[in-house]
Amino acid sequence: MAKKKRQMILNLFLNNIGHHEAAWRHPAAEIDQLNDFSYYRKIAVKAEEAKFDSIFFADRLAVSKEAVQYSAASRLEPLTLLSAISVVTEKIGLIATVSTSFNEPYNLARKFSSIDHLSKGRAGWNIITSGTDEEARNFNYDKIPDHALRYRRSKEFLEVALKLWDSWEEEALIKDKAAGIYADPDKVHRADHKGEFYQVRGPLNVSRSPQGRPVLVQAGSSKDGKKFSAEFAEAVFTAQQTLEEAQIFYEDVKQRAEGFGRNRNEIKILPGICPVIGNTEEEAKEKEYRLHHLANPDHSLSQLSSRIGFDLSGYPLDGPLPELSETGHIRGHQSRTKLIKDLAQRENLTIRQLLHRLAGGRGHYTISGTAEQIANLLEEWFENGAADGFNIMPQLMGEGLDDFIEKVLPILRQKGLFRENYTGDTLREHYGLGYPASQFSTKDNRRSSIEKVHTSDQIG
Amino acid sequence: MAKKKRQMILNLFLNNIGHHEAAWRHPAAEIDQLNDFSYYRKIAVKAEEAKFDSIFFADRLAVSKEAVQYSAASRLEPLTLLSAISVVTEKIGLIATVSTSFNEPYNLARKFSSIDHLSKGRAGWNIITSGTDEEARNFNYDKIPDHALRYRRSKEFLEVALKLWDSWEEEALIKDKAAGIYADPDKVHRADHKGEFYQVRGPLNVSRSPQGRPVLVQAGSSKDGKKFSAEFAEAVFTAQQTLEEAQIFYEDVKQRAEGFGRNRNEIKILPGICPVIGNTEEEAKEKEYRLHHLANPDHSLSQLSSRIGFDLSGYPLDGPLPELSETGHIRGHQSRTKLIKDLAQRENLTIRQLLHRLAGGRGHYTISGTAEQIANLLEEWFENGAADGFNIMPQLMGEGLDDFIEKVLPILRQKGLFRENYTGDTLREHYGLGYPASQFSTKDNRRSSIEKVHTSDQIG
Numbered sequence: 001m002a003k004k005k006r007q008m009i010l011n012l013f014l015n016n017i018g019h020h021e022a023a024w025r026h027p028a029a030e031i032d033q034l035n036d037f038s039y040y041r042k043i044a045v046k047a048e049e050a051k052f053d054s055i056f057f058a059d060r061l062a063v064s065k066e067a068v069q070y071s072a073a074s075r076l077e078p079l080t081l082l083s084a085i086s087v088v089t090e091k092i093g094l095i096a097t098v099s100t101s102f103n104e105p106y107n108l109a110r111k112f113s114s115i116d117h118l119s120k121g122r123a124g125w126n127i128i129t130s131g132t133d134e135e136a137r138n139f140n141y142d143k144i145p146d147h148a149l150r151y152r153r154s155k156e157f158l159e160v161a162l163k164l165w166d167s168w169e170e171e172a173l174i175k176d177k178a179a180g181i182y183a184d185p186d187k188v189h190r191a192d193h194k195g196e197f198y199q200v201r202g203p204l205n206v207s208r209s210p211q212g213r214p215v216l217v218q219a220g221s222s223k224d225g226k227k228f229s230a231e232f233a234e235a236v237f238t239a240q241q242t243l244e245e246a247q248i249f250y251e252d253v254k255q256r257a258e259g260f261g262r263n264r265n266e267i268k269i270l271p272g273i274c275p276v277i278g279n280t281e282e283e284a285k286e287k288e289y290r291l292h293h294l295a296n297p298d299h300s301l302s303q304l305s306s307r308i309g310f311d312l313s314g315y316p317l318d319g320p321l322p323e324l325s326e327t328g329h330i331r332g333h334q335s336r337t338k339l340i341k342d343l344a345q346r347e348n349l350t351i352r353q354l355l356h357r358l359a360g361g362r363g364h365y366t367i368s369g370t371a372e373q374i375a376n377l378l379e380e381w382f383e384n385g386a387a388d389g390f391n392i393m394p395q396l397m398g399e400g401l402d403d404f405i406e407k408v409l410p411i412l413r414q415k416g417l418f419r420e421n422y423t424g425d426t427l428r429e430h431y432g433l434g435y436p437a438s439q440f441s442t443k444d445n446r447r448s449s450i451e452k453v454h455t456s457d458q459i460g
Numbered sequence: 461m462a463k464k465k466r467q468m469i470l471n472l473f474l475n476n477i478g479h480h481e482a483a484w485r486h487p488a489a490e491i492d493q494l495n496d497f498s499y500y501r502k503i504a505v506k507a508e509e510a511k512f513d514s515i516f517f518a519d520r521l522a523v524s525k526e527a528v529q530y531s532a533a534s535r536l537e538p539l540t541l542l543s544a545i546s547v548v549t550e551k552i553g554l555i556a557t558v559s560t561s562f563n564e565p566y567n568l569a570r571k572f573s574s575i576d577h578l579s580k581g582r583a584g585w586n587i588i589t590s591g592t593d594e595e596a597r598n599f600n601y602d603k604i605p606d607h608a609l610r611y612r613r614s615k616e617f618l619e620v621a622l623k624l625w626d627s628w629e630e631e632a633l634i635k636d637k638a639a640g641i642y643a644d645p646d647k648v649h650r651a652d653h654k655g656e657f658y659q660v661r662g663p664l665n666v667s668r669s670p671q672g673r674p675v676l677v678q679a680g681s682s683k684d685g686k687k688f689s690a691e692f693a694e695a696v697f698t699a700q701q702t703l704e705e706a707q708i709f710y711e712d713v714k715q716r717a718e719g720f721g722r723n724r725n726e727i728k729i730l731p732g733i734c735p736v737i738g739n740t741e742e743e744a745k746e747k748e749y750r751l752h753h754l755a756n757p758d759h760s761l762s763q764l765s766s767r768i769g770f771d772l773s774g775y776p777l778d779g780p781l782p783e784l785s786e787t788g789h790i791r792g793h794q795s796r797t798k799l800i801k802d803l804a805q806r807e808n809l810t811i812r813q814l815l816h817r818l819a820g821g822r823g824h825y826t827i828s829g830t831a832e833q834i835a836n837l838l839e840e841w842f843e844n845g846a847a848d849g850f851n852i853m854p855q856l857m858g859e860g861l862d863d864f865i866e867k868v869l870p871i872l873r874q875k876g877l878f879r880e881n882y883t884g885d886t887l888r889e890h891y892g893l894g895y896p897a898s899q900f901s902t903k904d905n906r907r908s909s910i911e912k913v914h915t916s917d918q919i920g
Contacts, residue, residue: 025637032635035577035667037547061566063665065650068632068643074667077567080574083543087497104562106521106598107537114540117495137661138566172528175492177485180756183528190525201597205523207495207534296640 005416008382009235009268009389009431011054011095012047012401014040017072019274020360020395021303022294024072028399034072037084043401044085047092050405051419053430054093054124056217056237056391057081061102062134070299079111086119093427095124095217101150102130102139105160106200112214113165113206121210121426126217126237127228129154132306147334151224156195158216158232163191165213166438167203183207189440212436215427221249221335230256234433235268237391239336239364241343246271246386268388268431271381272364275374276395277403284368291395292356300355307362308337317352320344339363360395371407378408379415465876468842469695469728469849469891471555472507472515472861474500477532479734480820480855481763482754484532488859494532497544503861504545507552510865511879513890514553514584516677516697516851517541521562522594530759539571546579553887555584555677561610562590562599565620566660572674573625573666581670581886586677586697587688589614592766607794611684616655618676618692623651625673626898627663643667649900672896675887681709681795690716694893695728697851699796699824701803706731706846728848728891731841732824735834736855737863744828751855752816760815767822768797777812780804799823820855831867838868839875 017024017031024031033039047055057078067073078096086094094115098108108125116123129150130136136144144150172187191202218225218233229236230253240246254264276291278284297317305312310324321344324337340363344354360366367374381387394400412418424430477483477491484491493499507515517538527533538556546554554575558568568585576583589610590596596604604610632647651662678685678693689696690713700706714724736751738744757777765772770784781804784797800823804814820826827834841847854860872878884890 022640024642025640027637029637031637031642035669037578041547060665061570062661063663065645065648065663068628068648068663069641069645072642073665074628074633074643075665076577077570077574077666079540080543080571080578083540084547084578087501087544087548102564102567104599107563110521110537111540114537117536118497118540118544134661137659139564140659168528168534173534177487177489177491180482180485180754181529182484182491182532183534185525185529188525188528199597199600201522201594203523203525203528205520205533205535206537209495294640 007419008378008412008417009053009270010418011056011093011237011270011389011391012043012052013056013058013272013391013393014043014397015058015393016075016397018396018400019362019364019393020291021071021300021362022291022296022359023396025294026291026396028396030398031072034074035076040076040081040085041088043397044089044092046401046405048089050409051422052092052392053389054095054427055085056095056124056126057097058126059097059099059128060132060135061099061130062132062138064134066299066302070296079115082115082123083118086115086122089119091122091422091425093122093124093215093430094119095126095215095427097126097128097219099128099130099135100154100157101145102135105157105198106164106202106204109161109164109204110206113204113209116209116211116214117206121428123209123211124215124217124235124427126219127154127158127233128219134306147222147224151228153197155228156197159195160191160193160198160200162213162439163193164200164202164204165208166440167191168208169438169441170208170212173207208438211426211428212438215431215433225335226253226256229253229267230262231260233267235270235431238269238271239339239361240271240386241339241363241365243381243384243386246381247384250386266433268433269386270389270391271387272361272391272393273374273378274361274364274366274393274395275404275408276360276366276368276400277371277374277407278368279370281369281373284370288360288366288368288395292359295355295359297352297355300359301351304340304355304358308340312351315351317355318350321349321351321354336363361393364391364393366395371403371411375408375411375415378412379417382417467879468838468872468877469513469730470878471553471697471730471849471851472503472512473732473851473853474503474515474517474857475853476535476857478856478860479822479824479853480751481531481760481822482751482756482819483856485754486751486856488856490858491532494534495536500536500541500545501548503857504549504552506861506865508549510869511882512552512852513849514555514887515545516555516584516586517557518586519557519559520592520595521559521590522592522598524594526759526762530756539575542575542583543578546575546582551582551882551885553582553584553675553890554579555586555675555887557586557588557679559588559590559595560614560617561605562595565617565658566624566662566664569621569624569664570666573664573669576669576671576674577666581888583669583671584675584677584695584887586679587614587618587693588679594766607682607684611688613657615688616657619655620651620653620658620660622673622899623653624660624662624664625668626900627651628668629898629901630668630672633667668898671886671888672898675891675893685795686713686716689713689727690722691720693727695730695891698729698731699799699821700731700846701799701823701825703841703844703846706841707844710846726893728893730849730851731847732821732851732853733834733838734821734824734826734853734855735864735868736820736826736828736860737831737834737867738828739830741829741833744830748820748826748828748855752819755815755819757812757815760819761811764800764815764818768800772811775811777815778810781809781811781814796823821853824851824853826855831863831871835868835871835875838872839877842877
């Protein structure tokens with residue numbers, strides 16, 4: 001049999017009305033449906049019909065009065081949404097962001113295990129530590145704990161969750177009605193975790209889920225973030241502004257993963273791409289300009305200030321970005337702040353120009369062009385060591401997703417880069433990831449799970 | 461128009477394979493489907509077709525190795541299940557137990573608001589404090605905090621949640637695309653809560669949900685529990701062993717509610733009823749006996765020990781229940797422990813007989829009989845100041861629910877005590893509860909919401 005071409009992973013990042021900060025003001029924006037499940041069902045079903053690997057919800061655990069005034073700021077809780085979507089879809093993977101700073105590992109492990117059961121093996125968890133004071137103030141803090149502390153806690157949180165997911169071995173269930181034995185107690189294990197932040201006995205009160213555990217995703221690209229990814233993540237969402245930077249990031253994370261004794265194919269790198277698609281490049285640029293024109297510059301500036309942890313309100317919009325100090329106030333999103341500074345410097349942008357560059361995807365790669373241009377870009381990154389696939393972030397959700405599905409996907413399929421049909425049933429199978437054996441298992445399942453990676457449809 | 465007869469509330473308590481502890485061993489038990497959504501979908505849809513007011517999931521945040529061995533102990537997480545069920549049903553109310561001891565109010569308020577949005581106004585929260593060391597050990601404690609402390613925390617937790625649900629006023633959403641104004645910031649409020657246990661700024665990041673907030677349910681029948689119910693609960697789940705005790709409880713809670721300035725119709729009392737239905741009383745008794753016969757006495761004894769906080773393992777099964785000390789070790793389920801002691805004493809039961817009496821519903825009222833006998837019992841309690849409706853707890857879920865729907869409901873309908881069709885769309889409407897105005901609202905919605913109670917279909 002001919003060796004199948006390596007296939008691109010495509011994740012739909014489902015952000016509200018669209019990733020452009022002014023998308024909600026667009027005439028086509030379905031703003032009345034933001035709290036209505038029919039909106040999410042429609043998009044999820046559409047993405048599944050188009051054979052996307054997964055859909056993804058980000059999250060943030062706070063909102064300001066300014067944000068509710070100037071943006072479509074009501075957001076349904078992601079795990080609630082995933083649970084609902086799980087029963088109206090059959091194949092597509094379901095990924096949600098949940099913070100390790102403001103949850104209990106037992107509760108979270110249970111919820112993801114439940115969603116993995118409900119969806120028959122399609123759950124994924126984007127692990128974040130939460131980076132803002134605004135969020136911390138909803139959870140008994142005055143300020144967000146510092147970066148290193150959050151990552152230390154996050155690592156322990158994940159260790160506890162892994163013990164809990166593994167607490168029921170693969171063959172623990174017996175279900176012998178006659179003998180009255182439901183599970184083999186020798187194959188159900190306590191976590192007995194006692195660490196710096198958590199003390200959790202276990203076992204989990206849900207039996208092992210179809211994927212063993214959710215696919216572990218990570219999106220921090222700071223030094224701590226990359227280290228965490230390299231050790232634990234099976235997929236990495238990342239914002240990259242140039243092919244070269246993306247290549248460096250890709251190779252860095254893969255090598256770090258190898259440093260932890262992992263196979264480089266066990267960790268998938270997915271840069272974000274925020275497309276606006278037109279029949280001509282001019283049409284696309286005009287569409288994008290119309291979105292920029294709908295943005296409120298004062299609110300954009302205030303959002304940027306919050307993102308980089310530096311108050312820009314006194315600075316002229318048509319002047320340059322001021323010097324940002326390297327340390328101290330930047331406790332939040334370290335890598336994103338660096339990306340924004342580098343972008344402004346490299347392209348010599350005024351603050352106003354920078355706001356436009358960030359409006360479509362908050363630092364993710366934006367591109368307005370024809371379907372061919374976008375497909376070629378994805379191919380270039382994919383074929384040149386910058387990506388295993390992409391986080392697709394339509395700037396305007398309805399129209400932008402339709403354009404991507406109808407115009408870009410056929411080209412990717414023609415190039416042999418994206419599936420015609422699902423070949424697997426679980427998110428792990430879509431992404432080409434192995435099945436993780438329980439750490440308490442007496443059987444040596446680990447080897448066979450890695451072999452499975454190499455025969456999956458994702459790897460050439 | 462003729463005054464409509466007061467209608468009974470019927471809530472289906474959906475417990476795993478059934479409420480009898482040995483239900484999972486019954487030949488008809490769908491034990492393979494316990495982690496499969498199709499099982500829950502089927503029951504929820506059936507309950508909705510039968511016009512139940514609501515379905516309800518209890519919860520417990522731990523499992524022992526003994527429980528996984530001898531009982532069908534894998535349990536999907538309730539909020540995850542409610543979210544999934546919300547999109548495959550249209551009318552039935554959706555209630556889940558969540559503990560105030562091991563969650564953050566911001567997260568929980570957000571999840572219930574999201575489920576209320578997804579379900580278009582059908583969410584209910586059964587507020588519990590969690591009562592066992594086994595649970596505490598999954599959440600960084602060695603022992604469960606004492607009863608009074610848990611209730612103090614619970615009260616503050618609820619106060620925070622209420623502030624968050626109320627943080628978006630009824631008319632906060634503007635959604636003016638042209639002006640770029642999504643919400644009126646003067647109608648979106650911070651919680652600014654600083655208390656003994658929580659410090660939460662708010663506002664919530666989801667706009668006000670259809671019911672304003674979930675229906676608040678409480679199930680503790682201790683002194684602290686009743687006080688909490690009287691002040692906050694809109695429905696009370698309770699275990700009562702005799703009509704007389706149920707009447708005393710009913711009147712006590714209603715009077716306490718009036719003591720908080722509430723209308724007695726704003727709090728609905730729903731005792732649990734665990735039926736086994738036969739064409740004759742003998743057939744029903746035989747069905748029930750067959751379930752008892754499937755139970756494992758050692759495991760039953762160990763569960764009882766855990767429930768009452770007293771190790772019974774040394775005591776002969778055919779001897780009496782020993783004297784239990786009143787204080788100290790009973791930190792958990794105070795009122796249930798008292799109920800069990802009273803039951804054993806009143807009926808002069810041996811430990812084995814007590815285990816049988818508890819096997820079908822853990823202290824809730826069990827009845828094996830004909831449909832007529834059961835309908836008459838419900839009518840008697842409902843018409844004589846003991847109940848506003850019932851928590852229906854089939855001892856064997858599939859067959860028991862079918863029997864109840866096909867045999868008992870028609871009799872209740874004939875008596876004019878239970879609806880033929882839904883007359884409302886939300887859980888509040890089904891239960892005959894008013895719409896709660898935001899505490900931050902400048903409009904006086906409170907009066908009109910109470911008036912609404914009196915014109916609903918629940919109140920004569």
